[in-house]
Amino acid sequence: MGKWKVFAVCVLTTLLAATGCKSSTQDSSANADSAPSVARIGDFRGDSAYAHVAAQVAFGPRVPGTPGHDACREYIIGRLRAYGADTVIVQEATVKAYTGDMLPISNIIAQYNRANTRRILLAAHWDTRPWADQDDNAADRDKPIPGANDGASGVGVLLEIARNFAARQPGVGVDLIFFDAEDYGRSGGFYNHNDTWCLGSQHWAETKVPYTSGNLPVYGILLDMVGGRDARFHYEAFAHENAPTPCLKVWSEAKRLGYGDMFINTIGGAIIDDHVILTRAGIPTADIIELNNEVTSSFPPTWHTLDDNLEHIDPHVLDAVGQTVLNVAYNEKTF
Ligand SMILES: [Zn+2]
Numbered sequence: 001m002g003k004w005k006v007f008a009v010c011v012l013t014t015l016l017a018a019t020g021c022k023s024s025t026q027d028s029s030a031n032a033d034s035a036p037s038v039a040r041i042g043d044f045r046g047d048s049a050y051a052h053v054a055a056q057v058a059f060g061p062r063v064p065g066t067p068g069h070d071a072c073r074e075y076i077i078g079r080l081r082a083y084g085a086d087t088v089i090v091q092e093a094t095v096k097a098y099t100g101d102m103l104p105i106s107n108i109i110a111q112y113n114r115a116n117t118r119r120i121l122l123a124a125h126w127d128t129r130p131w132a133d134q135d136d137n138a139a140d141r142d143k144p145i146p147g148a149n150d151g152a153s154g155v156g157v158l159l160e161i162a163r164n165f166a167a168r169q170p171g172v173g174v175d176l177i178f179f180d181a182e183d184y185g186r187s188g189g190f191y192n193h194n195d196t197w198c199l200g201s202q203h204w205a206e207t208k209v210p211y212t213s214g215n216l217p218v219y220g221i222l223l224d225m226v227g228g229r230d231a232r233f234h235y236e237a238f239a240h241e242n243a244p245t246p247c248l249k250v251w252s253e254a255k256r257l258g259y260g261d262m263f264i265n266t267i268g269g270a271i272i273d274d275h276v277i278l279t280r281a282g283i284p285t286a287d288i289i290e291l292n293n294e295v296t297s298s299f300p301p302t303w304h305t306l307d308d309n310l311e312h313i314d315p316h317v318l319d320a321v322g323q324t325v326l327n328v329a330y331n332e333k334t335f
Contacts (some may be wrong), residue, residue: 014052032180037137041330042164045084046319052098052156053227053313061144062128062151064103064181069127071104072218076126084166085110085176087207094128094190097184098196105180106203112165112174118335119144119173121283122161122325124154125200125272133187134304146309149302150183151306153227153313157322164326171334173219179204180273182224187304194272201277207282219246220285221328222275226321227313228290228300231262233321234268239275243284246328250286253331254324262320288321 055075060068073090080088089109094102108126128147135141156246160327165174185197195202208216220243225231240247255261268291275285293300301307 003301008253015111023208028102033127038253038327040257040323040327042168044160044164044323044326046315046317046322048317049156049160049322050227050313050315051120053152053160053318054310056126056152056155057148061130062126062147063130063144064105064127064184065101069247072126073108076108076155076159080108080110080162082166083159083162085112085162086114087111087210091207091209094098095181095199095203097181097199098186098193101184103181103184103199105200105203107180107200108174108178109210110162111178111210112162113171114173115172116334117171117215118333119175119215119217120329120332121175121177121217121285122158122329123177123179123278123285124158125180126151126155126178126222126273127180127183127200128152129304130233132321133306135306136212137306140306144297144304145304145306148309148313149225149228149262149300150304150308153318154223157223157226157318157325160318160322161326161329168320168330170329170332172332174329177204182274197272198274198277201274205277205281213282216282219243220275220278220283220287221246221250221325222271222273222278222285222287223285223321223325224286224289225288225300225303227318228302229312229314229317230294231266231290231314231317232292232294233288233290234264234266234274234292236275236291237267237270238279239286240267242279243275243286245284246286248287251323251326252321253327257320257324257327259320259324263324264292269298270315284297285286288325
């Protein structure tokens with residue numbers, strides 16, 4: 001995901017303070033120590049999600065226009081069909097990166113319980129960054145990242161959720177969207193380069209396939225970098241302000257499931273990611289992302305480096321995130 005974090009945090013923190021944001025009521029609910037523990041619904045398996053992560057990494061970098069990208073595209077489509085999606089839609093396009101590169105992209109959309117007009121949306125990006133521009137080793141900064149966490153983790157969790165839906169259909173309609181070309185953006189430019197990121201979701205927002213203006217999902221949940229060891233997930237500021245409903249659902253469900261030490265009820269920073277595009281498109285979307293790491297005070301140390309590999313993925317973190325989102329989906333009211 002993209003980074004204009006430092007400057008943006010200052011602006012948005014000021015904004016939230018000035019407007020007296022909704023955090024007090026949300027946080028008191030999510031923090032309630034008396035909240036009862038709840039059962040896991042379905043059968044989310046962290047090791048299965050991890051296997052999906054490993055399969056993607058084995059394809060090599062998933063940079064648009066490369067063989068690894070082609071192979072991963074077929075893998076995701078194949079898994080969704082095997083897991084009984086009502087429909088699998090592939091939105092193909094060519095988009096222009098800030099480098100001038102023309103990128104062949106595919107946004108992949110799977111629908112479950114298509115008959116229900118009340119729907120929610122779960123999303124992740126499946127492409128990986130072409131350059132390890134945050135790597136400590138300058139000689140490696142023009143190499144593509146493995147993208148185990150940044151790319152594969154969110155996809156792995158969504159595919160394991162899809163496997164659950166094949167076994168037990170959710171009552172609410174659920175759409176899974178796998179966005180392409182999230183991570184081809186220009187770094188270091190703060191506000192100036194926002195639109196160089198999230199090219200896949202920006203293209204999707206032009207048509208919002210398969211929706212019309214009257215049947216958009218009521219909210220969305222984005223998963224990005226959800227498998228890092230010792231991960232903690234804070235609220236993202238834009239989502240907290242503009243998508244309070246899914247934020248509260250996710251963080252409070254995590255608390256009830258016993259993951260309150262992983263999902264932290266404070267704002268961790270402000271970033272540009274696909275949830276911003278979705279929210280502006282009319283689907284208020286939360287972002288589950290590690291953005292206030294204890295070591296970096298930002299993204300995980302492996303972010304946009306060659307160390308974003310399987311060694312730094314923890315199946316238990318995948319499990320906690322996946323079970324939380326699965327519980328939210330299964331508990332969502334159906335009409
Ligand atoms: Zn990234």
